[in-house]
Amino acid sequence: MTNANNAVTNTEAKTAAFLTVADIQAMNMEAISSQPVEMVAAHELFGFSTELKGVGLLPVFTDSHPLVPKINNDHVFSESLVRRILLSMKGGDSSILLVGDKGTGKSSLVTQMHARLTKPMIGITGSNGIDDTHLLGCKTIKGGDVKEVDGVLSYAYRKGLTCLIDELCTLRPGVLVGINDILQGDGVINLKHHGIDPSLDPRALLDVNGGMTIVKHPMFRLFATDNTGGKQQRDARFSGTNAQNSAVRSRMTSFTVPFMAPEQEMAALQGSANAYANAKKLTAMDTMHTRQLVEFAFRFRKSFSMEEACDNISFREIQRWAHKWMMYGDLDESFVDAVYNNLEETDRVLALEHFESVFARKLILPEEHAFSVGDVADKFIKANIATNKAA
Structure with a gap:
């Protein structure tokens, strides 16, 4: 019989009788030492x-x-x-x-x-x-x-x-x-x-x-x-x-848990992206793209620290962005679904600026963001007026 089995047997025997606090403490230590x-x-x-x-x-x-x-x-x-x-x-x-x-x-x-x-x-x-x-x-x-x-x-x-x-x-x-x-x-x-x-x-x-x-x-x-x-x-x-x-x-x-240093965050993001690509049989993310995602996050965090932004960008958000980028095969759409849609309206303006700074071009918004309801309504009304005049 092993030490672990002996510990269980002794515990069972003692629980049948009156147990003191000292008994419980001794039994716990005996069980630990047997592992x-x-x-x-x-x-x-x-x-x-x-x-x-x-x-x-x-x-x-x-x-x-x-x-x-x-x-x-x-x-x-x-x-x-x-x-x-x-x-x-x-x-x-x-x-x-x-x-x-x-x-x-x-x-x-x-x-x-x-x-x-x-x-x-x-x-x-x-x-x-x-x-x-x-x-x-x-x-x-x-x-x-x-x-x-x-x-x-x-x-x-x-x-x-x-x-x-x-x-x-x-x-x-x-x-x-x-x-x-x-x-x-x-x-x-x-x-x-x-x-x-x-x-x-x-x-x-x-x-x-x-x-x-x-x-x-x-x-x-x-x-x-x-x-x-x-x-x-x-x-x-x-x-x-x-x-x-x-x-x-x-x-x-109490301990404070900060964001990872940029080099650490890039390593963690690259590891996560590689694992996701392997699991989904996708093309792995290039290290340059990993660096760009982390740069975007830190630009936004700097804005937040300067009270220019209402919210922060977390690691889980750029991780989701990386996964969607590989799955969609599209930078802009993955950014919108992973990050942009969750932002406050004022932070979206800031996000567009940081996106352009990191990727050296403007974000191409998908069709649901490309036009406002007002734009669509105006276009529709003008078309109706033209149709009515023609009739």
Whole structure:
């Protein structure tokens, strides 16, 4: 029998008896130590040429797990950012917030780091409809019996998964206040919102067999992504977001995720374009065209930083543009469908200027954009008048 099977057998034996918090913690550590791992230098794992100061070797589980994200070999990591996140995780930080503009790769950074570390994770996307039952669970009826079920966050906390909450700023502020104990790294939490049996002895509230008490698994981590950092916004681009309680924000280690450097973005875009071309059996994109798409994005981002534009251009937008360019075989139509149509009216004027600067010619708009309704109406009315006069 393997060490892993022994760990399961011991766990099953202990769950039949009364379990203490110390028992759960010991069982978790026993299960972790029984898993086969390979120690890999951090810089090699993430594709850097030099060692990551202070990080050293990282344990990588060699057993496959269905909740480990798939590796994207074309993903480009920021060496400094990866180093600081790894050291924060190593130092015990269990709540990490990634803040940045749309399309800077916040969620991709989390998933691709976990793919390299072979660490399983689950996630949920925030919205005004998410409440504490989605995160911490509730009581439900199953087969005529009352049953306690976990939420995404409490399940990850119990089982040692990473929980990723995307779009944190869309949650109602009170929801995050309700998970303060998890955010600050408490080793044990009590799910009192499940209700308390009035016949229960108060000392039994800490009985981990009772379902209300959850012991934190040592491998648990909470990651969240956000465009605003949970702070008050008056910008129309962040419509639907909520300012979060400052005490909540203070419980999380926050990192800023910027756009990639131009050379990195070109490498990532070329890799994505090549993969798409191979999958769809298309002619691959020329590196000069890749450079032009990235140049357009940075011209627009500069305009945004100078408050000349209402919005930004994300990596996912130029990636979509590249894919459509190869599929359509047409620069202009692919640009319109991938980027232009999503822009505010005032930003479209700016986009036309940047397009002309990058490609040394004016954009040729497809027929649905070539004429306004007024132009079409005037032409039609004039034709009718001429017809009537002729009659």
